[in-house]
Amino acid sequence: MKYLFGFVLLLIVAAGGLMGSVVVLRWTDNMTETVKVVPGERVFTMPAGTLPRMGGELTPPREEREAAAKRPNPVKATAQSAARGKALFAIYCAPCHGPGGKGDGLVAPKFIPPPDLTNVSLQKQRTDGYLQHVIGTGGAVMPAYGEALSPEERWDLVNYVRTLAQK
Numbered sequence: 438m439k440y441l442f443g444f445v446l447l448l449i450v451a452a453g454g455l456m457g458s459v460v461v462l463r464w465t466d467n468m469t470e471t472v473k474v475v476p477g478e479r480v481f482t483m484p485a486g487t488l489p490r491m492g493g494e495l496t497p498p499r500e501e502r503e504a505a506a507k508r509p510n511p512v513k514a515t516a517q518s519a520a521r522g523k524a525l526f527a528i529y530c531a532p533c534h535g536p537g538g539k540g541d542g543l544v545a546p547k548f549i550p551p552p553d554l555t556n557v558s559l560q561k562q563r564t565d566g567y568l569q570h571v572i573g574t575g576g577a578v579m580p581a582y583g584e585a586l587s588p589e590e591r592w593d594l595v596n597y598v599r600t601l602a603q604k
């Protein structure tokens with residue numbers, strides 16, 4: 438009787454220990470063993486007919502500025518386009534570049550002074566593609582607006598900036 442009691446006790450302790458270690462094991466590697474997709478593990482093909490949300494134009498990375506500079510301006514430099522650019526300029530660019538693009542915005546004295554965008558020789562050096570790319574990806578210190586403005590809005594801004602030099 439005494440031995441049976443000891444044996445049953447041993448069995449209970451052994452079962453408890455086993456259950457305990459299963460819990461510990463599950464607890465320690467639960468998160469690593471879940472069903473998941475590791476980034477880059479699988480390439481999902483886009484469903485047929487998928488279009489980019491904002492249209493087809495991609496913004497080349499900053500390193501590809503030279504290639505980006507060669508892109509032609511797809512938005513005609515009409516008065517309407519320049520007017521759209523002017524409205525955007527007042528919101529996004531005037532704080533630094535000044536309302537007329539002269540580089541005299543309120544932020545300019547406290548920041549790196551931006552160049553005078555009305556400068557005719559600077560404008561001659563730059564292609565539309567270059568300017569649109571600077572607006573989208575930023576300059577040495579100028580912030581990038583690729584996420585705030587659509588490619589078309591950035592071409593409108595280029596068309597507006599072009600009107601500044603003609604004065």
Ligand code: HEC
Pocket residue numbers: 526529530531532533534544548549550551552554559563568571572575576577578579580582594598
């Ligand atoms: C935070 C201040 C700031 C804002 C906002 C800003 N810029 Fe600039 N911008 C600069 C500075 C500083 C430079 C010159 C140094 C550099 O390239 O970063 C510059 C340079 C430029 C140039 C000349 C690039 C070249 O190399 O010839 C253009 C064009 C320009 N900005 C357009 C814009 C437009 C359009 C906007 C609005 C969408 C804008 N910037 C918003 C500060 C700013």
